[in-house]
Amino acid sequence: MARFYITTSIMYANASPHVGFALEMIQGDAIARYRRMMGDEVAFLTGTDEHGTKVMRTAEQAGVPTQEFVDRIAGEVGALARRLNISNTDFIRTSDRVRHWPAAQRIWREMVARGDLYKRSYEGYYCVGHEAFIKESELEDGLCPLHKSAPERLKEENWFFRLSKYRDDIRRRIESGELAIVPETRTKELLNLLEDAEDVSFSRPAEQLPWGIPVPDDATQTMYVWADALTNYISALGYGTDEAGMVFWPADVHLIGKDILRFHAMVWPAMLLSAGMSVPKAIYVHGFITVDGQKMSKSLGNVIDPVALLEQQPADVVRYFMLREIPSTDDGDFSWKNLENRYVSDLANGLGNLVQRVATLIETKLGGTLVIGSFDQETEKVLSWLWDTKGYKAAFSTFRLHDALGDVWTRIGIANQYLNDREPWKQEGEAQALTLRVAAGILLHIAWLLQPFMPETAQKIGDVFGAPLTEAPDREATVSITKGAPLFPRPSKE
Numbered sequence: 001m002a003r004f005y006i007t008t009s010i011m012y013a014n015a016s017p018h019v020g021f022a023l024e025m026i027q028g029d030a031i032a033r034y035r036r037m038m039g040d041e042v043a044f045l046t047g048t049d050e051h052g053t054k055v056m057r058t059a060e061q062a063g064v065p066t067q068e069f070v071d072r073i074a075g076e077v078g079a080l081a082r083r084l085n086i087s088n089t090d091f092i093r094t095s096d097r098v099r100h101w102p103a104a105q106r107i108w109r110e111m112v113a114r115g116d117l118y119k120r121s122y123e124g125y126y127c128v129g130h131e132a133f134i135k136e137s138e139l140e141d142g143l144c145p146l147h148k149s150a151p152e153r154l155k156e157e158n159w160f161f162r163l164s165k166y167r168d169d170i171r172r173r174i175e176s177g178e179l180a181i182v183p184e185t186r187t188k189e190l191l192n193l194l195e196d197a198e199d200v201s202f203s204r205p206a207e208q209l210p211w212g213i214p215v216p217d218d219a220t221q222t223m224y225v226w227a228d229a230l231t232n233y234i235s236a237l238g239y240g241t242d243e244a245g246m247v248f249w250p251a252d253v254h255l256i257g258k259d260i261l262r263f264h265a266m267v268w269p270a271m272l273l274s275a276g277m278s279v280p281k282a283i284y285v286h287g288f289i290t291v292d293g294q295k296m297s298k299s300l301g302n303v304i305d306p307v308a309l310l311e312q313q314p315a316d317v318v319r320y321f322m323l324r325e326i327p328s329t330d331d332g333d334f335s336w337k338n339l340e341n342r343y344v345s346d347l348a349n350g351l352g353n354l355v356q357r358v359a360t361l362i363e364t365k366l367g368g369t370l371v372i373g374s375f376d377q378e379t380e381k382v383l384s385w386l387w388d389t390k391g392y393k394a395a396f397s398t399f400r401l402h403d404a405l406g407d408v409w410t411r412i413g414i415a416n417q418y419l420n421d422r423e424p425w426k427q428e429g430e431a432q433a434l435t436l437r438v439a440a441g442i443l444l445h446i447a448w449l450l451q452p453f454m455p456e457t458a459q460k461i462g463d464v465f466g467a468p469l470t471e472a473p474d475r476e477a478t479v480s481i482t483k484g485a486p487l488f489p490r491p492s493k494e
Ligand SMILES: [Zn+2]
Pocket: 127, 128, 129, 130, 144, 145, 146, 147, 148
């Protein structure tokens, strides 16, 4: 059994979980479930990034002790993951002194031993929104172009990481595909960024930033929040403590948002190389969610709260919409109107109707049971495309989840068409039985394909047909119908 290790980024704990992070967890979950379906042993990590200036100040403003504040946010992220039916196998928190701190401090020591961390005084602009120094040349009218806020002018003594030393090595690994960045547009972006990668400040004076992990053997300094946070991917595996979980390293996929590519494809691999470790195999980069074509922002009042969304729709509907409507590697739009449209056309009228029709026909025409059995040659030929999952699998391996899901809906459309053409409600005897045996086989296959995306729905279809979900039709399988409530009830018109 192959091992597969996938991570989401860890959510920055300065506010309640946002819909962008919900999307990232859902995407990660689809991949994790797919790999399990393929027989892999999967470790799937998510968690919270709890240190740094922004968290400290937000807690201060809320009048809550920082630890209490991050406990609450981590609790909310965990609760959201459960409501979305995320199958993560672990949840790491960077304020965890037992699991996380030893790893961050150990990698720091390894980097010191390699001569890659040095202390110097530094003067520059620090954007708290970014939790990073920002170059003067990147400012627009003195403001950070992303956060539209003035950075702070800092002059302080910091530890620096010799990132420049690893520039060529990282470039080589990216170009050879050893470290794959998906999609390719992001590879180019990163290679450009790599051109002028400079050494990075890796600590802040503890006086300025007491909320964080102390630099080993230098109590005057706190680790830079990114140096600490990136280590979560190995601290969760037990790096620096109990290392049994390290058999999962290197990660197969780090799933991240486009705004943190630089840290994951440049700083993190450099840290690992410095510590004498392998770099991750792939970084999948997703885009942002816009709302009705506009950027989400508090001032526009168009922020989608994932918890509110889940109060209106079951997890599978939210998962379906996010994975189908938002192209995995690009920005995508959220609109309530589209959610409603997709619900009615794709779920209620598409999949839901198909399941209902076939189950009812088997019940009324065949007494509720059938054996899938074999089909005549012509039927086999016509249906052979259906059992072909190459396109579906290729979409998964190149992080095009919307295409894999689109592929499933093509099958649903053709299955509905097949029924319309054959009109089993008018057929009799062998011909009717054949149509329904084919339809049942198709549905068990569709449910199999749906498992990574809509696990509950897939399970429900299996329950309705009383047979195992399989990639290719199981000719021996006996279908026995137990109809429950409709999978996707049509919204009542009031
Ligand atoms: Zn900024």
